[in-house]
Amino acid sequence: MRKIYLLLFFVLLAARAFSQDGITVCHTSSTDKFAVFASNKKFNREHPTPRPYTHVSVEGGKMIQYKTPDGQDANAYLVLNKTKTDNWIFVFQEWWGLNDHIKKEADELFKDLGNGNVIALDMYDGKATADRTLAGQYMQQFKQERGDAIVKGAIAYAGPKAKIGTIGWCFGGGQSLVATLNAGKQAVACVIYYGMPVDDVEKLKTLNTDVLGIFASREKYITPEIVKKFEANMKAAGKNLTVKNYDADHGFANPSNPIFDKAATEDAYKTTLAFFKARLK
Known part of the structure; x- marks a missing residue:
């Protein structure tokens, strides 16, 4: 009997080690899957420290607070169009938090879109870092329930007539899709940059918009196999997904990342902008 217990102990120990190093993901939600990645040392090591960057906001760009349905306040970086418009882009941060790089992305989208408001949501409630361990x-530590409340508060802030597009990178790529599901019929466009997709076909059936997925073919985490499964799930849900794969690594579109791929980023951004413009007229 003792031998059986010892055998079970070593089997469990091996399974735990495999889940740590091989990143076995058995959770159902995209948020839980990213939480598993965050616990993996290899995943953390492959996120180099961002290059220093200080952003100077466009005219009108500012931090705001708004109420959320769970009785709390949320933070966001907002750029409002001088001409009243119901077009909105919700921007979702990487795992670093709402930092100056994300504010820069929000400003660029605002300038290049030309006919919309852009709001970058602070999904970590004031926490941001350049330290990959943090x-x-x-x-x-992120709770999807709080994330949903932050998004729903932003939807209420934008108003019932708002037409909402979403975009995010890495952690924010998954949140972009979740936010689109939360936006319901107000959602008009969703862009995911190398984020973990929702894999529940029944949830995907409730999508009200097309999705553009920007992925990296050299990914070790949001792998080509995960992307193919996402394509199959979207097809099963009867929804339209456009996928663009780049011969690049995870995080390639972040200019503050040492592995930044300028050519891939410019092409992906051109595709993203066209996607938004076609749906936010």
Whole structure:
């Protein structure tokens, strides 16, 4: 009997080690899957420290607070169009938090879109870092219930007539899709940059918009196999998904990332902008 217990102990120990190093993901939600990644040392090591960057906001760009349905306040970086418009882009951060790089992305989208408002949501409630260990902790501590409340508060802030597009990178890529589901009929466009997709076909059936997925073919985490499964799930849900794969690594579109791929980023952004413009007229 003792031998059986010892055998079970070593089997469990091996399984635990495999889940740590091989990143076995058995959770159902995209948020839980990213939390598993954040606990993995290899995943953390492959997120180099961002290059220093200080952003100077466009005219009108500012931090705001708004109420959320769970009785709390949320933070966001907002750029409002001088001409009243119901077009909105919700921007979702990488695992670093709402930092100056994300504010820069929001400003660029605002300028290039030309006919919309852009709001970058603070999904970590004021926490941001350039330390990958802390970033991993923040991502693990994130609760989707709070994230949903932040998004729903932003939808209420934008108003019932708002037409909402979403975009995010890495952790924010998954949140972009979740936010689109939360936006219901107000959603008009969703862009995911190398984020973990929702794999529940029944949830995907409730999508009200097309999805553009920007992925990296050299990914070790949001792998080509995960992307193919996402394509199959979207097809099963009867929804339209456009996928663009780049010969690049995870995080390639972040200019503050040492592995930044300028050519891939410019092409992906051109595709993203066209996607939004076609749906936010």
